[in-house]
Amino acid sequence: MSARTIGVVMNGVTGRMGYRQHLLRSVLAINAEGGVPLSDGRRILLEPVLVGRSEPKLRDLAERHDISDWTTDLSEALADPGNLIYFDAQVTHARVASVTKAIEAGKHIYAEKPTAETLEDALSLAKAAKAAGVKNGVVQDKLFLPGLLKLKRLVDGGFFGRILSVRGEFGYWVFEGGWQQAQRPSWNYRAEDGGGIILDMFPHWAYVLETLFGRIEAVTAKAVTHIPERIDESGQAYAATADDAAYGLFELAGGAIAQINSSWCVRVNRDELVEFQVDGTEGSAVAGLRNCRIQHRSTTPKPVWNPDLPATERFRDQWQEVPDNGEFDNGFKIQWELFIRHVLEDAPFPYDLAAGARGVRIAEAGLLSSAEGRRIELPAAGTEEGTP
Structure with a gap:
């Protein structure tokens, strides 16, 4: 059965954790193994779309790993209907605004913790995702x-x-x-x-x-x-x-x-x-x-x-x-695979934005x-x- 490719907007992967654990050892490692296996036998490949503030860093990262799509414009990446998932590994104070924008664009959300600096903001993200009907998850590696x-x-x-x-x-x-x-x-x-x-x-x-x-x-x-x-x-x-x-x-x-x-x-x-x-x-x-x-x-x-x-x-x-x-x-990779199955076939995934809010609490x-x-x-x- 042929593999399907979905776009994953990855914001903040020029940082240490976002690069090593999420891009290199999770998303690219999943692709190297042939994708995420679903229950019906299909496999899902992930096409990373790199987003960040530094054009030179993004270009270097993309060239190093043969990634074709990168941008400093988050709105541009979110506008592509082929990008189903938004992932956020930015500094904490930048997370709420970007995740909110991704929810409004109808993307499924996967984010590093803490999801926000305050409980009020963390709860607002959880409620917004629920109201929008998008799948959502928080890294609990x-x-x-x-x-x-x-x-x-x-x-x-x-x-x-x-x-x-x-x-x-x-x-x-x-x-x-x-x-x-x-x-x-x-x-x-x-x-x-x-x-x-x-x-x-x-x-x-x-x-x-x-x-x-x-x-x-x-x-x-x-x-x-x-x-x-x-x-x-x-x-x-x-x-x-x-x-x-x-x-x-x-x-x-x-x-x-x-x-x-x-x-x-x-x-x-x-x-x-x-x-x-x-x-x-x-x-x-x-x-x-x-x-x-x-x-x-x-x-x-x-x-x-x-x-x-x-x-x-x-x-x-x-x-x-x-x-x-x-x-x-690798624990980060395992959780990425669980989240992909959650998005595409509604497999269980208890580590949602509400769980992330409990951590901020x-x-x-x-x-x-x-x-x-x-x-x-x-x-x-x-x-x-x-x-x-």
């Missing part, structure tokens, strides 16, 4: 990491018994940009440009906690700007006005407590850049990007606190590795908690007007 897929397997299998707590550690040292070049763009550290680690990472933790462990009922957080001045891409010093570290406490439905530290000012002393430890009455697990280790109740050692004697065994050696039991593809609650020094309760969906 962490759910497809091998380590978290293994962790979900344990949760679904009842390994933990009653889950008591979740402890998360995420982050690494981002160079200030002086004597070593920063590995993240400078806008990440300017609140006026939509930067800040809470707005960046709390939407991730929202969908991870919601999907694996339950609804977040309350948030207590402390946002900090540890490094007050950084050096931008042109070598100029600038004031870091956004938070570069956040320390969060999330109360979950059912009574479990999640504690997650997020920081761009921490040097890594763990096996992976992000790790979650889950403790339950029947067992515990530590999951990272790729690996997951477990310790069952029946094999739990009996540590005794004695500061006068050295430990006789490495605690890490007392844990068992969870096997892969399958092949793990958690980020907004974290910022409010930090600013006012208090615990923020979150009513269940439907119990408060406008909540997703």
